[in-house]
Amino acid sequence: MRQKAEVERFEPIAIDPALCNGCGRCVEICQVDLFLPAKEKGGSPILAYPDECWHCGDCVDVCPLMGAIRLLTMPKNRVRWKRRDTGEDFSL
Numbered sequence: 001m002r003q004k005a006e007v008e009r010f011e012p013i014a015i016d017p018a019l020c021n022g023c024g025r026c027v028e029i030c031q032v033d034l035f036l037p038a039k040e041k042g043g044s045p046i047l048a049y050p051d052e053c054w055h056c057g058d059c060v061d062v063c064p065l066m067g068a069i070r071l072l073t074m075p076k077n078r079v080r081w082k083r084r085d086t087g088e089d090f091s092l
Contacts, residue, residue: 012053012072019068020044026059026069035059 013034022042027035032052035045055071063069082089 010072011047011050012055013047013050013059014070014072015044015047016068016070017044019065021065021068023064025062025064029058029062031056031058 020043022038022044024037024045027037027045032049032054034047034049034053036048038045057071060069060071080090
C-alpha cells in the first residue's frame with residue numbers, strides 16, 4: 001500500500017520571538033483572526049489558522065517593532081529573474 005507523501009506546510013506569517021514584545025496589536029488587527037494571544041504575558045502570539053491568511057499585511061503595519069512579524073510570499077507567487085549580462089540571480 002502506498003503512503004501519502006508529506007506536503008511541506010507554508011506559513012504566511014513569520015514571528016520572531018526574540019523581537020516580539022507581546023503587545024498583541026497583531027491579534028487585535030487581524031481581519032480573519034489568525035492569531036491567538038500568547039499563553040504567557042509578553043510572549044509571542046500563536047499563529048492558529050495560517051491557511052486563512054489574506055496576505056493583507058495589517059499585522060506587519062501595526063507592529064511597533066520592525067522585523068518582529070514578516071509576511072512571506074507564497075512560493076508560487078515569488079518572483080525570480082536573472083540578469084542577462086552578468087547571470088546574477090534575484091528573487092523576491
